[in-house]
Amino acid sequence: MRMNTNRAGRWERIGKSVYRNIDLFMEARKSRISCRRQLADYKGGYRGSRKLFRSQVLPFWRRYGIKPKKMWYDLYCFKD
Numbered sequence: 001m002r003m004n005t006n007r008a009g010r011w012e013r014i015g016k017s018v019y020r021n022i023d024l025f026m027e028a029r030k031s032r033i034s035c036r037r038q039l040a041d042y043k044g045g046y047r048g049s050r051k052l053f054r055s056q057v058l059p060f061w062r063r064y065g066i067k068p069k070k071m072w073y074d075l076y077c078f079k080d
Contacts, residue, residue: 042075057073
């Protein structure tokens with residue numbers, strides 16, 4: 001009896017982790033779609049150079065193990 005309970009608990013944990021990963025994937029997908037729509041509304045956003053993006057933005061985020069796409073830079077960057 002105890003073995004069956006552990007087996008059920010194991011499958012429950014696996015199911016929860018799968019659903020959690022799917023939820024995270026769908027949230028990221030919604031964010032990317034939203035970013036593209038906002039950039040279309042802003043007529044392309046900041047439109048910074050790729051050279052500036054690679055020299056300043058990527059080294060900053062590399063410390064955290066993140067490599068953002070340039071579209072996020074164009075959306076959230078601002079001109080002084």
